[in-house]
Structure formats: structure tokens, C-alpha cells
Amino acid sequence: MIKVKTTTVALTTVAALLATGGAAAAVATSDSDADPAAAGTSGTQAQAAKTAKHAPKGDGAKHLCKRAPKIDKRIDRVLRRLDGDVKKRGSLERLEKRISNAKKAGHDDVAKFLGERLKDRRALGPRLEDRQKDLADLRKWCAEQTAEQKDEKEADKG
Structure with missing residues (x-):
């Protein structure tokens, strides 16, 4: 009984949404004085222009x-933080100390949560x-x- 009632409510909701969407589309097309085929085309063009603008x-x-x-500075800062001592917030040693304090x-549950965080933080060092x-x-390539580019500019001037 509950399953039938839930299905009926869901279908009624979908039908109401479709009817509202259909009415909104009808109002949108009736508001424009242009021919419906042209309105659809301009909508597609507008969508393509919007997409191209942000591409x-x-x-x-x-x-x-x-x-x-x-x-590079951000990476250095994070690596220094990870390698810091117990007093440095975000360091591996500090997190290990917190885990031992939680176990004591x-x-x-706190120790388990912090242990997962420690595992992630240890993996962060090699990735960085x-x-x-x-x-x-990348910096070599940029140089x-x-x-x-400087050589090309000098060649154009000379």
C-alpha cells in the first residue's frame, strides 16, 4: 500500500512539474512575435555563443x-610545515603527538580519525x-x- 501511494505521489509531482515547464515554454514562445522556428534557432545560437564565450x-x-x-613558494611553505616540530601547527610530529594523547x-575514535589524517598528510609530502x-x-620551459619571444622581436626590428 505504501509503495503504491509513494509511486502515485511521485508521478503526480512529475506530471505537475512537466505541466509547469510546458506552460512556461508556451508563454515564452507566445511572448515572442517571431516565428517559432526562428525562436528555436536564436536560442541555440545564444547557447552556442554563451558556451564559446567561456571556452x-x-x-x-x-x-x-x-x-x-x-x-613554488606555497609548496615550500607546506613542506616546511609538514617537517616542523611539535610546536608547529600542521606538522607530522604534532599530529603524531595528538594521536598518542588521544590514545592515552x-x-x-579520535585517534582513528587523526590516524587517517596522518596517513593522508604523510602521502602529501612525496606528492608535493x-x-x-x-x-x-615548467620554469625552464617558460624561460x-x-x-x-625576445629573439623573434629582435629579428622583427632588425
């Missing part, structure tokens, strides 16, 4: 080269070191691109 025009290399020093206090190496390669 990436390139790979973002120029912006990435500009942000590379800031990214008998807070097993790899990213730092990739960033060094090469800048040098090539």
Missing part, C-alpha cells in the same frame, strides 16, 4: 608561467616534492619561451 582560448601557459613563483585518554620537480621543469 578556453589556449592552454593557459602564459598565466601558469606567471604564477609559477607563487606556486582512551579516545579511540614531485610537483616541485614538475614546476622546476625558453621568453627567450624565443
Whole structure:
């Protein structure tokens, strides 16, 4: 009985939504004085223009080269934090100390939660070191691109 009632309510809700959507579409088409086929076409064109407006025009290399020093500083800061001592918030040692304190206090759920956090934080270090190496390669590439652009400008002037 409950299953039938739930299904009936769901179908009634869907029908009401479809009817409302259909009425809104009818009002939208009746408000425009243009022919319905043209209205559909302009809607499609508007959607395509909106999509094209927000589509990436390139790979973002120029912006990435500009942000590379800031990214490098952030990675260094996080790695220093992870390697900090017990007094440094966010360090591995501090988190290990918190886990031992939770176990001593008998807070097993807290210790388990912090243990998962510690596992994730330990995995973060190698990932950031790899990213730092990739960033060094990116900076070399950016320097090469800048040098090539300067050479092209000098060739155009000369």
C-alpha cells in the first residue's frame, strides 16, 4: 500500500512539474512575435555563443608561467610545515603527538580519525616534492619561451 501511494505521489509531482515547464515554454514562445522556428534557432545560437564565450582560448601557459613563483613558494611553505616540530601547527610530529594523547585518554575514535589524517598528510609530502620537480621543469620551459619571444622581436626590428 505504501509503495503504491509513494509511486502515485511521485508521478503526480512529475506530471505537475512537466505541466509547469510546458506552460512556461508556451508563454515564452507566445511572448515572442517571431516565428517559432526562428525562436528555436536564436536560442541555440545564444547557447552556442554563451558556451564559446567561456571556452578556453589556449592552454593557459602564459598565466601558469606567471604564477609559477607563487606556486613554488606555497609548496615550500607546506613542506616546511609538514617537517616542523611539535610546536608547529600542521606538522607530522604534532599530529603524531595528538594521536598518542588521544590514545592515552582512551579516545579511540579520535585517534582513528587523526590516524587517517596522518596517513593522508604523510602521502602529501612525496606528492608535493614531485610537483616541485614538475614546476622546476615548467620554469625552464617558460624561460625558453621568453627567450624565443625576445629573439623573434629582435629579428622583427632588425
